Amino acid sequence: MTWAIDLQNITREFTVRRPRRVVRAVDDLTLQVADGEAVGFVGANGAGKSTTIKMLTGILMPTRGTVRVLGRRPVPERRHLAREIGVVFGQRSQLWWDLPLRDSFAILGSMHRLAPSAQAARLARLVEGLDLAPFLDQPVRQLSLGQRMRGEVAAALLHSPRLVVLDEPTIGLDMISKEGLRRFLVEDRAERGTTLLLTTHDMADVERLCERIVVVSDGRTAYDGTLAGLRDSLRTPRELVVDLAAPLGVLELPEGAQTVAVEAGGIRHRIRFHAAEHSAAALLARITAQAEVADLSMAEPAIEDLVREIFARRP
Amino acid sequence: MPAYGTLAAATFRQYSTYRVATAAGVFTNSVFGLIRVSILLAALDASGQEIGGYTALQAATYVWLGQALLAPIEAFGTRTIGERVRTGEIAVDLLRPAPLLAVHLAQKVGRAGFLLLGRGLPPLLVGVLVTGLALPESPWSYPLGILSVALAILVSFLADAIVNLSAFWLVEMRGFQTLYMVVMNLLSGFLIPITWFPSWLESLARITPFPSMVQTPIDALSGRITPAEALVGIGLQILWAGILALVAQAMVRAGTRSLEVQGG
Structure with missing residues (x-):
């Protein structure tokens, strides 16, 4: 079995100044996600979800434990990994704020060294699937939240990554925008067999997009299995x-x-x-x-x- | 890599749409140019001779070239990288498949390209009309001057990036930034040529990268120094660019290692 994500007993501690103390955001967490799997990563605020995502994308070192993502060590191989994963942080933007949305795709496409024809075909698919055409030429700062989020998802998927990590992708979106986004994510996964890791507070996201749910609490896994199983096990x-x-x-x-x-x-x-x-x-x-x-x-x-x-x- | 070209071109286009801001900037640069020229000319008039090797026309040229470089070298500092560190947006930059500084440099190149044309040429035109400009004797001064301007932009970018990268360790960096701006504006020779300084201050300035940002390109372009002297200045600019690039890169590496990206 090849694991897209393989986290073994990872712990991450933060030192907080005044009063000086150590906060353990992730505590001995083990998580394996198989190639092609779709996992909903759920927990209350402060449960350690975002810290885990930062560790598996290589922008944060675990205090202890080993992390392998697509066979790579994320921190030392962060830029290699960036070519193979697509990340959306719902609260942040990877688009260039003052440039037309189209320019962001052009820049990202050449950063990922996509062949022009492949890039055009992929972008056409994303524009159609996420309905980006009406605002492709507008500066990102003028987009509504729903439009920008569709743009963010397109930016994360442009290079056809093997692993897609979505951190709160539907936060703040209305029902119709959420549903449109979910429908496209389902389609794109079906077409390309992408591995998906999704954190969300919206359980409909998990129900629509994920086969497996991992619940974290206090930095540890509280449940790992199917959503139906979770319901049954709790009766x-x-x-x-x-x-x-x-x-x-x-x-x-x-x-x-x-x-x-x-x-x-x-x-x-x-x-x-x-x-x-x-x-x-x-x-x-x-x-x-x-x-x-x-x-x-x-x-x-x-x-x-x-x-x-x-x-x-x-x- | 074509990505940097695309990014630089897009940034150039972006800045070219800010017409009102550009016009306001040109107006301000020109008015301050007139004020600075009046002061320098009054000083020269009072002394009744050259000061620090500058004739009246060379002093006026010095001011106009300084006003022209003000925007491209962003003499008043930028905040972009520091803000991105502070807010955690830097995480997004780190997840791009390209080095952080290279991505920001590409944007700087696009920005500086527009600012050279849009904010650099108009003050020179005002200078030609109001005081006239001293032109270099050697035709070599032009290509060397242009190269020196490009290197000045690079050195300024790197020094400014270093100030911004301190945000990895400082939560509040405005004080540091203001201090840097004051020191840079003085020691770069932006306010007055460093040859006008008392000798101890001039010696101090010469061991910093600051003259590479303003004094060197202006002297090279105006022909106040010979092409041979300009070459020495350019060599120093390259040396400083190398040193600052190493420091900035080390800061990025150390900063990302200690990084605790703020916010969710």
Whole structure:
């Protein structure tokens, strides 16, 4: 197995002056990401996500532990690595602020030594996929946040990197911009088989883009697996909301499932159950046997809640 | 590498769009040029003879060339690199597949190219109209002068970069920057030629890189020194550029090793 990212027991400490103390931002973290994998890297503020990203891109040395990214040591080989990875820091810009967006792509393309024809083809794909055409000739400083972020992603993907690291790429974007960005990222990964590491506070990003989720807390891995597995392992209940055609006081439910609320005079029933015990379909069949269902919806537990629960359970 | 050419050209274009700023800069440079010329000419008039080897026309030429170089060498300092270190944007520069200083130098070349034309030529034109300019006797003074101007821009860029790179260790660098600006404006010979200094101060100035930024290119271009002397000055400029480049590069290396990029 070749690892795109291989972090072995990395620790990073910062010395804070006044009062003098050592803060451990990352604490003995081990993380391996296979070639082609898409990993959501999630945690509360200050959990160590950004510090980890800085270490794996080579702009920060770990205090202890070994880091290999695409087989390279990031700090000494930072500029080599920069040719093979694409990074978006949601809070920072890699575009030239006062130049038209198009110029940034021209400069980055020649920095990455792309052949002119390959660069033109790749840029055309990015312009189309991220809908950049309307503002390609505007100076970056005039772009809206959503436009600039699409530009940032295009800049990170221009050289067709093997590994893409996105640090909060959707921060501050509206729903439509977020969705457009996610759709393109999914497409581009499908076309090129890129490895993706994504940090975000928006759990919809993880659900749409990642197969695997790694939750960090206090600089350590709190969970590593699938999103569904995370839900199951925590046994966070799912919630089924059914609206009945005619009011009904009580629904007979199998053991383990329970009605938590009856609203609108018996029309709307909120039912909680565990995925491990019941399937939503079986539950629904049981309900439709008793009453006509006019409408229904499923509420998945938000990942924020899951993460909070993991943290609460940690000793 | 073509990337630097692309970056320099794009920066040149960018500056060429700042027409109002350019016009305002030209106006200011020219007005201050008139003031400085009046002062120097009054001094020469009062002394009744040459001062430090300058005739009245050479002194006026000195002022106009100084005003022309002011913008291209960015005599009042820049803040870009220091700000990027302070805010953590430097992380982005470090993630580019090109050396940090080379990327910023390419931008400087584009910027200086525009500033030479847009901010450099107009004060010279004003000088021609108001006082006239002393022209060199040897045709060699022109190519040597132009080379010396280019090297002056390089030396100024590197020294300014060193000041900015101190931001890796200093959270607040404005005081240091102001100090540097005052020392540079004096010892470079921008305010008055260093040959007018008391001899101890002139000797002090001559062991610093500052005369390479203003005194040397002006003397070479105006023909106040012979082409042979200009060649010596150019040699010194090259030497200083090398030394400052090594220092700046060492600072980048040390700074990135100790770097704790600020902010998320």
